Amino acid sequence: MSETRERKDYTNSPLCLSGRGVTKIFGLGDKKTVAVDHVDFDFHEGEFVSIVGESGSGKTTLSKMLLGLINTSEGEILFQGKPRNISSGRKKREYWKGIQAIFQDPFSSFNVFHKIDSVLLDCINMRGGRMLSHEKKVEMMTEACSFVNLKFAELTNKYPFELSGGQMQRLMIARIFLLKPRILLADEPTSMVDACSRATILDMLLDLRDETGMTIIFITHDIGLAYYISDTVYIMEHGRFVESGKADEVILNPQAAYTKRLISDVPKIHEEWDLSTVELKAE
Ligand SMILES: Nc1ncnc2c1ncn2[C@@H]1O[C@H](COP(=O)(O)OP(=O)(O)OP(=O)(O)O)[C@@H](O)[C@H]1O
Numbered sequence: 001m002s003e004t005r006e007r008k009d010y011t012n013s014p015l016c017l018s019g020r021g022v023t024k025i026f027g028l029g030d031k032k033t034v035a036v037d038h039v040d041f042d043f044h045e046g047e048f049v050s051i052v053g054e055s056g057s058g059k060t061t062l063s064k065m066l067l068g069l070i071n072t073s074e075g076e077i078l079f080q081g082k083p084r085n086i087s088s089g090r091k092k093r094e095y096w097k098g099i100q101a102i103f104q105d106p107f108s109s110f111n112v113f114h115k116i117d118s119v120l121l122d123c124i125n126m127r128g129g130r131m132l133s134h135e136k137k138v139e140m141m142t143e144a145c146s147f148v149n150l151k152f153a154e155l156t157n158k159y160p161f162e163l164s165g166g167q168m169q170r171l172m173i174a175r176i177f178l179l180k181p182r183i184l185l186a187d188e189p190t191s192m193v194d195a196c197s198r199a200t201i202l203d204m205l206l207d208l209r210d211e212t213g214m215t216i217i218f219i220t221h222d223i224g225l226a227y228y229i230s231d232t233v234y235i236m237e238h239g240r241f242v243e244s245g246k247a248d249e250v251i252l253n254p255q256a257a258y259t260k261r262l263i264s265d266v267p268k269i270h271e272e273w274d275l276s277t278v279e280l281k282a283e
């Protein structure tokens with residue numbers, strides 16, 4: 001991956017997830033916090049979107065609404081152009097087949113009492129592969145592990161807590177490889193790993209998008225990272241989108257004062273994300 005990676009224009013691609021006036025208010029009266037304040041967005045099929053903002057700007061709150069884990073206070077979320085209906089448990093489970101998440105802390109994503117092969121087997125079963133032969137399942141798990149540079153044979157019979165933080169994050173991506181959701185929401189999934197593994201994981205997410213055409217929504221406070229990886233960026237400040245558009249247009253020619261400040265906090269955006277050096281070191 002390099003600076004010159006071509007960014008496609010997704011404006012005319014089919015809609016995947018949209019929002020109109022999406023708002024979340026926590027608490028009442030004096031204790032009221034408007035965490036997300038009337039945001040509008042259109043994410044398209046296959047688009048790599050980053051939502052960038054400082055701590056407390058509302059990124060995780062918005063992700064939780066997108067996932068249907070918390071209700072919106074106002075506004076509407078549309079899935080594939082139609083109002084999303086997750087009013088019953090059954091409808092929610094149906095929706096979750098299409099959207100999956102990787103969270104900040106990978107350890108929270110796994111049941112620690114389940115061995116790794118059963119974590120991966122669950123993914124195959126959830127995708128309707130329950131009746132496949134054992135050999136076929138092992139082949140699929142091996143493929144998913146090798147996609148993220150893990151060796152399935154070395155992982156069988158291990159528990160998640162026996163892996164390193166970086167291996168856990170790769171295992172999460174292996175799960176996504178098996179689940180193949182239409183949308184992947186990744187809330188700062190790289191926070192636990194060093195810069196080299198981080199570049200590797202980001203490359204894996206891009207490969208996953210290229211291979212499956214899934215939409216990736218990447219949540220980060222790091223505008224350099226967003227520039228490196230995304231087609232489109234949404235810049236979030238105090239619950240609002242202050243600016244959005246093609247990553248290179250927004251970041252190389254920012255209009256909002258907030259975006260300019262985020263960029264000035266990254267001392268040398270070009271040098272830092274010149275990946276010719278990082279890629280050499282990556283595994
Ligand atoms: N359950 C809650 N109850 C009350 N306030 C909340 C709740 N969850 C979040 N908030 C508030 O909403 C605002 C946005 O929080 P959020 O977690 O969405 O920020 P963030 O952008 O994800 O930050 P970070 O980069 O630190 O993860 C903050 O002011 C936070 O205190």
Ligand SMILES: [Mg+2]
Nearest residue numbers: 059060061187
């Ligand atoms: Mg957060």
